[in-house]
Amino acid sequence: MSSVAQKKGFGATLWDWLTTVDHKKIGILYFLGGGFFFVIGGIEAMLIRWQLHKPNNDFVSAGLYNDLITMHGTTMIFLAAMPILFGFMNAIVPLQIGARDVAFPFLNSLGFWMFFMGGLFLNISWIYGEVPDAGWTSYASLSLASQGHGIDFYAIGLQIAGGGTLMAGINFLVTIINMRAPGMTYMRMPLFTWTTFIASAMILFAFPPLTIGLFLLTFDRMFGGNFFNHEMGGNTIIWEHIFWIFGHPEVYILILPAFGIFSEIFSIFSRKRLFGYPSMVFATVLIGFLGFMVWAHHMFTVGLGPTANAIFAVATMAIAVPTGVKIFNWLLTIWGGSIKVTTPMLYALGFIPSFVMGGVTGVMQGAAPLDYQLHDSYFIVAHFHYVIVGGVVLAILAGTHLYWPKMFGTMLNETLGKIEFWFFFIGFHMTFLIQHWLGFWGMPRRVWKFMPEQGWDFANLISTIGAFLMAVGVIVLVVNVIITSVKNVRVGNDPWGDGRTLEWAIESPPIYYNFSATPLVRGLDSVWIEKMEGNASGFTPAEPVKDIHMPNGSIIPFLMTLGMFIAGFGAMFRTETEWGLGLLIFGLAFTFVSMAARSLQDDTGYYIKKEEILRDLKRKGGQK
Amino acid sequence: MMKGLKKWRLFSLLAVLTVFLAGCGQEELSTLLPAGQVGRDQFNLLLLSSGIMLLVIIVVVVIYLFALVRFRRSKLGEDFIPEQVEGSHKLELVWTIIPILLILLLAVPTVYYTYKLGDVSAMGAVDDDGNPENLIVDVTAKLYWWEFEYPDLGIVTAQELVVPMDEKVYFNLIAADVKHSFWIPAVGGKLDTNVENVNKFYLVFEKDSKDLKDGVFYGKCAELCGPSHALMDFKVKTLPRGEFDQWVTSMQATGDSQIVANDQGEEVFNQSCIGCHAVSAVGESNEKQGPNLATFGDRNRVAGFMDHDKETLIDWIKDTQKYKPGNKMPGFGSQLSNQELDALAEYLMGLSVEK
Numbered sequence: 004m005s006s007v008a009q010k011k012g013f014g015a016t017l018w019d020w021l022t023t024v025d026h027k028k029i030g031i032l033y034f035l036g037g038g039f040f041f042v043i044g045g046i047e048a049m050l051i052r053w054q055l056h057k058p059n060n061d062f063v064s065a066g067l068y069n070d071l072i073t074m075h076g077t078t079m080i081f082l083a084a085m086p087i088l089f090g091f092m093n094a095i096v097p098l099q100i101g102a103r104d105v106a107f108p109f110l111n112s113l114g115f116w117m118f119f120m121g122g123l124f125l126n127i128s129w130i131y132g133e134v135p136d137a138g139w140t141s142y143a144s145l146s147l148a149s150q151g152h153g154i155d156f157y158a159i160g161l162q163i164a165g166g167g168t169l170m171a172g173i174n175f176l177v178t179i180i181n182m183r184a185p186g187m188t189y190m191r192m193p194l195f196t197w198t199t200f201i202a203s204a205m206i207l208f209a210f211p212p213l214t215i216g217l218f219l220l221t222f223d224r225m226f227g228g229n230f231f232n233h234e235m236g237g238n239t240i241i242w243e244h245i246f247w248i249f250g251h252p253e254v255y256i257l258i259l260p261a262f263g264i265f266s267e268i269f270s271i272f273s274r275k276r277l278f279g280y281p282s283m284v285f286a287t288v289l290i291g292f293l294g295f296m297v298w299a300h301h302m303f304t305v306g307l308g309p310t311a312n313a314i315f316a317v318a319t320m321a322i323a324v325p326t327g328v329k330i331f332n333w334l335l336t337i338w339g340g341s342i343k344v345t346t347p348m349l350y351a352l353g354f355i356p357s358f359v360m361g362g363v364t365g366v367m368q369g370a371a372p373l374d375y376q377l378h379d380s381y382f383i384v385a386h387f388h389y390v391i392v393g394g395v396v397l398a399i400l401a402g403t404h405l406y407w408p409k410m411f412g413t414m415l416n417e418t419l420g421k422i423e424f425w426f427f428f429i430g431f432h433m434t435f436l437i438q439h440w441l442g443f444w445g446m447p448r449r450v451w452k453f454m455p456e457q458g459w460d461f462a463n464l465i466s467t468i469g470a471f472l473m474a475v476g477v478i479v480l481v482v483n484v485i486i487t488s489v490k491n492v493r494v495g496n497d498p499w500g501d502g503r504t505l506e507w508a509i510e511s512p513p514i515y516y517n518f519s520a521t522p523l524v525r526g527l528d529s530v531w532i533e534k535m536e537g538n539a540s541g542f543t544p545a546e547p548v549k550d551i552h553m554p555n556g557s558i559i560p561f562l563m564t565l566g567m568f569i570a571g572f573g574a575m576f577r578t579e580t581e582w583g584l585g586l587l588i589f590g591l592a593f594t595f596v597s598m599a600a601r602s603l604q605d606d607t608g609y610y611i612k613k614e615e616i617l618r619d620l621k622r623k624g625g626q627k
Numbered sequence: 628m629m630k631g632l633k634k635w636r637l638f639s640l641l642a643v644l645t646v647f648l649a650g651c652g653q654e655e656l657s658t659l660l661p662a663g664q665v666g667r668d669q670f671n672l673l674l675l676s677s678g679i680m681l682l683v684i685i686v687v688v689v690i691y692l693f694a695l696v697r698f699r700r701s702k703l704g705e706d707f708i709p710e711q712v713e714g715s716h717k718l719e720l721v722w723t724i725i726p727i728l729l730i731l732l733l734a735v736p737t738v739y740y741t742y743k744l745g746d747v748s749a750m751g752a753v754d755d756d757g758n759p760e761n762l763i764v765d766v767t768a769k770l771y772w773w774e775f776e777y778p779d780l781g782i783v784t785a786q787e788l789v790v791p792m793d794e795k796v797y798f799n800l801i802a803a804d805v806k807h808s809f810w811i812p813a814v815g816g817k818l819d820t821n822v823e824n825v826n827k828f829y830l831v832f833e834k835d836s837k838d839l840k841d842g843v844f845y846g847k848c849a850e851l852c853g854p855s856h857a858l859m860d861f862k863v864k865t866l867p868r869g870e871f872d873q874w875v876t877s878m879q880a881t882g883d884s885q886i887v888a889n890d891q892g893e894e895v896f897n898q899s900c901i902g903c904h905a906v907s908a909v910g911e912s913n914e915k916q917g918p919n920l921a922t923f924g925d926r927n928r929v930a931g932f933m934d935h936d937k938e939t940l941i942d943w944i945k946d947t948q949k950y951k952p953g954n955k956m957p958g959f960g961s962q963l964s965n966q967e968l969d970a971l972a973e974y975l976m977g978l979s980v981e982k
Contacts, residue, residue, distance in 0.1 A: 279714035309745030363680035375816020445812035450857035
């Protein structure tokens with residue numbers, strides 16, 4: 004194999020992407036998959052807002068509306084936000100720690116395909132015509148009562164996708180623990196790596212409860228289990244506990260990598276090291292820990308009693324402390340720096356006030372008796388969109404602009420980027436700020452329509468207009484991507500000029516073995532240190548150039564997932580068709596045979612010869 | 628000095644907030660215009676927490692804008708390399724301790740109110756004669772309507788809750804099918820109606836609903852419960868204690884003979900509706916599948932959200948699924964003639980205890 008680009012046919016290219024185990028390519032796959040679902044979730048959001056733009060609207064039916072809200076929430080959390088963040092992690096984290104690959108390249112590929120097939124399975128419900136309709140939380144009494152196969156699509160689709168997420172989490176944990184370059188101690192890891200690390204640890208603990216919950220739900224619905232059926236001694240509150248023991252950490256799994264991306268951006272575009280790095284790390288770890296301790300604040304109105312409510316109320320408020328530490332550290336990072344307002348920086352700057360507003364309303368809900376009024380009202384809708392859009396989505400958009408050149412070797416247009424930002428940012432605040440008041444004025448969330456003369460008409464109209472402005476912002480981004488991809492102006496190692504961490508020391512996009520020789524890390528912001536000491540390449544090798552071991556590509560992850568995908572349909576149709584059981588067995592057997600093939604095959608990978616690496620280096624003009 | 632200044636700031640902020648927040652929303656529905664002790668306690672907590680939180684936002688935004696204006700590269704020059712500051716233990720300590728203090732300020736009243744509003748120990752209390760001291764209402768949430776039973780008074784009603792003013796009213800909440808959540812925004816926060824257990828809480832109603840726009844407070848279902856979740860509204864009427872006792876007496880009398888506005892309508896009702904609906908308020912909850920219609924003529928809405936007039940009622944009976952998809956009542960458009968529907972509507976509208 005050679006690094007020199009060769010023209011390949013469509014079939015060969017497709018085969019290449021189906022079998023790839025290269026973390027950079029898998030990063031791009033996550034990015035494409037997540038982007039695809041992000042657009043679907045966005046269209047669902049627009050339909051929701053259009054339905055609510057005036058009172059008593061009949062644009063969508065009551066049932067379809069519940070389908071839309073359920074799929075919008077599920078898609079955005081599981082199939083858009085998390086995968087896109089995984090895309091960044093895959094593309095950037097191994098580079099940041101000076102690694103050649105992730106710890107388990109095969110598992111990495113399997114994780115992606117499980118996410119993608121699970122997401123596909125979930126969305127096929129639209130084509131089939133029976134769509135999940137019990138909200139993204141699928142509370143058990145309603146999800147058990149739901150007719151048709153909608154909730155089955157939810158339970159099985161998320162089970163497959165969730166398995167992929169768990170694998171990705173384990174993979175990053177091992178990668179970050181084991182594969183850091185010499186000299187990169189824990190306290191020299193860039194913050195995006197740190198947040199990825201903590202988020203992965205949270206995945207490790209948060210996803211098993213989801214798996215169990217979905218498993219029980221599947222058994223209740225398809226095999227006559229009675230875990231949640233209260234008439235048979237089951238308990239629906241258990242579902243709520245299980246769901247939120249997963250669900251609350253989940254939002255931190257999303258927001259921590261977002262914090263990481265913003266930390267990088269503040270540091271790069273202020274030309275300054277992160278203020279209070281140790282306290283940032285500590286705050287990240289603490290948030291990760293507390294994330295598991297507060298799930299019951301989603302359940303203040305369930306009737307857990309005053310003692311439980313009081314304990315969880317105070318625990319919830321405590322999260323504000325480490326989060327506050329982070330906010331002030333970011334402020335002090337830009338304070339005294341040299342701020343350059345690029346598109347990523349614009350997003351980061353927009354993030355601070357937006358996220359602070361979302362954070363403080365979280366504390367307000369933490370005050371349990373106040374939550375009795377706010378819970379399940381539009382105030383909640385406003386709050387979590389302020390956190391998830393104002394935090395996670397802004398980070399995704401910022402990261403897209405920041406890492407685009409590193410991932411694709413070409414730069415997104417800055418002017419279009421800024422136009423996109425303003426549309427999105429103004430639209431975002433227009434959509435969600437007013438919703439706090441809608442909640443105060445008594446509007447419950449998840450309402451399909453509302454009657455006039457309750458004082459909600461105008462606020463809902465404003466909210467809808469805002470949502471469409473956000474959509475315009477996203478369309479501008481798509482246009483930007485198309486234009487710049489067509490032009491394809493190549494960029495150098497460090498297109499922003501102020502890169503501080505290892506990924507900016509190698510070419511954009513990186514060569515498939517990342518580093519010609521493992522770098523030596525001599526402190527936090529390794530590249531910055533090298534540059535300040537006059538080493539323009541930003542990179543000191545820790546060892547001479549030598550042969551590199553690389554893993555072989557494999558189609559098996561795709562085939563294994565295909566088997567699960569097929570088995571999913573089998574499980575769903577098992578009771579009502581003759582072929583259902585057969586299909587279930589066939590699908591599972593297909594997966595097991597693929598697994599056996601993987602186990603029995605002696606795949607030891609291959610070596611890139613030293614001579615080839617030296618030839619590449621020479622072609623690039625050598626390395627200091 | 629510093630502390631005094633902080634307190635003064637917080638106080639003025641609260642004053643501004645009160646003006647700002649209280650001016651909005653509709654009296655029969657808004658949490659910002661609380662109509663009873665529970666809602667007011669929660670509103671106070673809202674003022675306190677928004678005050679603290681607004682303070683935090685202001686501090687952050689001020690520092691942020693300062694930094695943004697002062698430290699732009701365009702001002703400092705392209706080659707300027709800032710000092711690579713590691714951090715500052717003092718500063719970091721400051722922004723750890725101040726938030727802790729702010730949170731304590733909020734946590735203490737939070738815990739206090741949590742216990743205060745969760746206290747239902749007086750629920751079973753009886754006086755010397757063995758009569759219950761407090762009014763208890765059993766609420767059963769169903770797809771998509773509400774049943775209110777007064778167990779100590781032997782009466783039951785639906786869709787319109789009638790309560791006495793200025794005393795604690797205790798509620799037992801449960802759901803009959805899927806989970807719902809019982810919420811009267813203007814009066815106080817919500818509590819879920821679970822399927823497997825009874826939840827208890829109390830509310831206090833201090834404003835006379837007569838003075839409101841529609842003469843009722845609006846109640847909502849706050850938990851997604853299926854297609855017509857959005858339409859699962861109910862209404863609340865508050866009466867001074869004396870009038871409430873009168874209302875109870877006349878409700879108890881509906882068990883005997885009623886004045887019937889339309890005899891033919893009664894006949895239609897007895898043929899088509901009586902299987903699911905009662906017209907006597909005497910009884911218990913869950914006796915009939917559908918809502919109790921004893922006081923239908925006094926109600927504020929048809930099906931909880933539609934205009935309360937004869938034409939709307941006829942439309943509703945004809946095709947219930949069109950207006951409230953997924954509800955359990957079949958449409959009678961094909962079974963009843965227009966003339967029968969008319970008589971039935973007239974009969975139902977005549978079911979009244981408030982004259």
